[in-house]
Amino acid sequence: MSEDIKVKDGLRESATFDRTTMTEIRRAAETGIYDIRGFGAKRKLPHFDDLLFLGASMSRYPLEGYREKCNTSVTLGTRFAKKPIVLDIPVTIAGMSFGALSANAKEALGRGASLMGTSTTTGDGGMTPEERGQSTKLVYQYLPSRYGMNPDDLRKADAIEVVLGQGAKPGGGGMLLGQKITDRVAKMRTLPMGVDQRSACRHPDWTGPDDLAIKIQELREITDWQVPIYIKVGATRTYYDVKLAVKAGADVIVVDGMQGGTAATQDVFIEHVGIPTLAAIPQAVRALQEMGMHRKVQLIVSGGIRNGADVAKCMALGADAVAIGTAALVALGCNHPMYDEEFKKIGSAAGFYDDYHEGKDPAGISTQDPELMKRLDPVDGGRRLANYLNVLTLEAQTLARACGKNDLRNLEPEDLVALTVESAAMANVPLAGTSWIPGKGF
Amino acid sequence: MKTINLTEQTVRDLNQALHAQAVECTEREWEVLEPKGQHNIACGLDQNLSVDIKGPTGYYCAGMNKKAHVTIHGNAGQGVAENMMSGTVRVKGDASQAAGATAHGGLLVIEGNAAARCGISMKGVDIVVKGNVGHMSCFMGQAGALVVCGDAGDALGDSIYETHIYVKGEVKSLGADCIEKEVREEHIEELTELLNRAGVDEDPAAFKRYGSARQLYNFKVDNTSAY
Numbered sequence: 001m002s003e004d005i006k007v008k009d010g011l012r013e014s015a016t017f018d019r020t021t022m023t024e025i026r027r028a029a030e031t032g033i034y035d036i037r038g039f040g041a042k043r044k045l046p047h048f049d050d051l052l053f054l055g056a057s058m059s060r061y062p063l064e065g066y067r068e069k070c071n072t073s074v075t076l077g078t079r080f081a082k083k084p085i086v087l088d089i090p091v092t093i094a095g096m097s098f099g100a101l102s103a104n105a106k107e108a109l110g111r112g113a114s115l116m117g118t119s120t121t122t123g124d125g126g127m128t129p130e131e132r133g134q135s136t137k138l139v140y141q142y143l144p145s146r147y148g149m150n151p152d153d154l155r156k157a158d159a160i161e162v163v164l165g166q167g168a169k170p171g172g173g174g175m176l177l178g179q180k181i182t183d184r185v186a187k188m189r190t191l192p193m194g195v196d197q198r199s200a201c202r203h204p205d206w207t208g209p210d211d212l213a214i215k216i217q218e219l220r221e222i223t224d225w226q227v228p229i230y231i232k233v234g235a236t237r238t239y240y241d242v243k244l245a246v247k248a249g250a251d252v253i254v255v256d257g258m259q260g261g262t263a264a265t266q267d268v269f270i271e272h273v274g275i276p277t278l279a280a281i282p283q284a285v286r287a288l289q290e291m292g293m294h295r296k297v298q299l300i301v302s303g304g305i306r307n308g309a310d311v312a313k314c315m316a317l318g319a320d321a322v323a324i325g326t327a328a329l330v331a332l333g334c335n336h337p338m339y340d341e342e343f344k345k346i347g348s349a350a351g352f353y354d355d356y357h358e359g360k361d362p363a364g365i366s367t368q369d370p371e372l373m374k375r376l377d378p379v380d381g382g383r384r385l386a387n388y389l390n391v392l393t394l395e396a397q398t399l400a401r402a403c404g405k406n407d408l409r410n411l412e413p414e415d416l417v418a419l420t421v422e423s424a425a426m427a428n429v430p431l432a433g434t435s436w437i438p439g440k441g442f
Numbered sequence: 443m444k445t446i447n448l449t450e451q452t453v454r455d456l457n458q459a460l461h462a463q464a465v466e467c468t469e470r471e472w473e474v475l476e477p478k479g480q481h482n483i484a485c486g487l488d489q490n491l492s493v494d495i496k497g498p499t500g501y502y503c504a505g506m507n508k509k510a511h512v513t514i515h516g517n518a519g520q521g522v523a524e525n526m527m528s529g530t531v532r533v534k535g536d537a538s539q540a541a542g543a544t545a546h547g548g549l550l551v552i553e554g555n556a557a558a559r560c561g562i563s564m565k566g567v568d569i570v571v572k573g574n575v576g577h578m579s580c581f582m583g584q585a586g587a588l589v590v591c592g593d594a595g596d597a598l599g600d601s602i603y604e605t606h607i608y609v610k611g612e613v614k615s616l617g618a619d620c621i622e623k624e625v626r627e628e629h630i631e632e633l634t635e636l637l638n639r640a641g642v643d644e645d646p647a648a649f650k651r652y653g654s655a656r657q658l659y660n661f662k663v664d665n666t667s668a669y
Contacts, residue, residue: 146525149544150525151508154506178660189584190566190584190585191584191603192604195603196659196660198601204540204543204559205520205539205544205559205562206521211501214482214502215502217482218482218485218486218502221453221457222485222486224458
């Protein structure tokens with residue numbers, strides 16, 4: 001029955017118990033277990049689309065597109081590290097694990113990032129030689145699980161990211177289900193084949209910010225203070241978390257908003273924990289500014305970044321760079337329509353597939369199946385990712401020039417207005433056509 | 443023997459000097475005086491060195507050790523020998539919580555007691571404790587062996603994977619999916635070898651063995667009461 005016929009017949013769907021909700025209730029009743037899935041939040045959230053740039057007209061002077069330079073490089077880790085990491089573009093690849101992703105996908109991410117002079121990041125499974133080999137700038141994640149953690153890899157890294165939380169599941173750990181555990185993945189994580197691999201929600205050998213300061217010092221000692229130390233938090237109490245991260249000694253802070261993706265966690269976590277990326281940035285920037293550390297401790301923002309406008313808006317709100325995860329996978333071919341028939345065979349559809357934990361990804365990205373993995377050519381994937389990163393950068397530059405800026409980091413909140421009261425309040429910019437910022441008076 | 447006094451030089455000076463031995467080994471025996479509970483002493487070593495620390499240490503002493511043999515002549519703070527890869531770390535006194543956390547290899551000997559979470563998420567290290575261990579020890583222990591010559595606190599081996607646990611004294615309670623197991627000849631042999639390596643004079647036959655029931659290895663809705 002088509003939608004039109006239903007409406008014509010006077011049938012009315014409940015807004016509260018819509019078909020998706022009722023399907024989930026039936027699924028829960030049948031299985032007795034919550035829904036586990038990958039991807040990020042699917043509900044509509046206040047996002048960067050609710051902000052607009054004020055291009056230059058009379059009161060501002062624009063720069064000439066394609067002619068006048070607009071710098072995109074950014075240096076991360078200028079606070080303590082002897083070797084700060086220099087990125088040619090302010091878009092990095094977020095941490096995603098080998099295990100959750102195929103080796104080819106990890107290699108493609110490294111290739112694409114390297115082509116554009118930016119960094120990629122390991123994940124909850126350790127560092128693979130392929131990834132290190134293809135990534136000219138590699139950030140090594142120091143995670144609660146410590147799967148595969150070793151000092152040799154620490155010393156091979158260009159930066160170390162201490163992960164305290166993830167935007168998709170702040171306060172939660174991960175679960176790589178047994179069906180994706182190949183011999184190699186199991187060996188890297190020191191666990192038996194086929195066993196569900198739980199990633200802890202907290203680090204095992206420290207319990208708070210005071211301990212974290214000592215832990216960071218340990219990581220610096222082990223690496224002789226050479227490389228930057230990032231701290232990654234899931235966006236929740238961002239203002240306080242950022243202040244504590246600065247106090248603990250971070251060189252760089254990564255704030256991951258709730259639109260950030262994940263390999264596998266409870267749907268209820270993805271949709272109901274954390275705050276939107278848009279809301280998190282001003283909190284983080286305010287914390288840094290109050291401590292006199294804005295631009296001294298660099299801020300990377302992630303969670304639902306899709307295009308150059310999102311990049312530019314993050315930077316205008318005060319970020320130094322952004323990180324992409326889901327978008328990078330889509331660039332590689334995740335959820336590609338060419339596999340629609342195969343998605344249907346496993347009960348999904350192109351554009352809707354989120355069962356990364358099942359390891360049956362027809363696109364060969366979130367799988368360990370050797371036959372499926374072959375579908376992603378890492379060289380071609382890397383080129384596609386590089387193209388996409390290039391587009392993000394060009395788009396962000398275009399917007400910056402229109403605002404009269406010769407450096408992406410010169411974008412500022414004054415360049416933005418909000419379309420909705422909610423986004424104005426969250427982003428701390430005025431409602432379009434007014435000078436009103438909710439909570440701040442006229 | 444090279445001697446460094448930590449009231450005259452910094453921990454950074456010490457660690458840099460020890461790390462330099464991985465590039466060119468000029469001195470195998472090191473003595474560290476007056477550590478006074480400072481943190482991160484002798485961490486990240488990557489050379490077959492002998493390091494004697496004459497006093498108490500703070501957090502993460504000998505963290506991520508490779509190859510070196512570190513002796514702490516006193517008590518050790520939190521996370522001693524965390525994520526050790528190989529070599530030996532011996533604590534002559536007591537150790538605070540998370541001793542040997544996530545360690546992948548080598549031998550950690552604690553001649554006194556160890557606090558909570560000893561061997562948490564251990565991934566292949568062998569840990570021998572002459573005294574007692576605190577609650578939640580070996581939580582999510584993946585591989586290696588934990589030998590406790592005294593008593594164990596609550597929730598021993600909670601959510602354990604394949605670590606072997608041997609306890610001579612009382613166990614206050616076992617954690618989820620941890621059960622007492624039969625002690626067979628191969629376990630006596632393993633325990634004998636561990637005690638010998640640790641230099642601990644105990645009768646292997648006096649120990650009980652604990653390990654995973656393997657009921658929670660894959661998520662099953664019938665087990666939700668255990669989570």
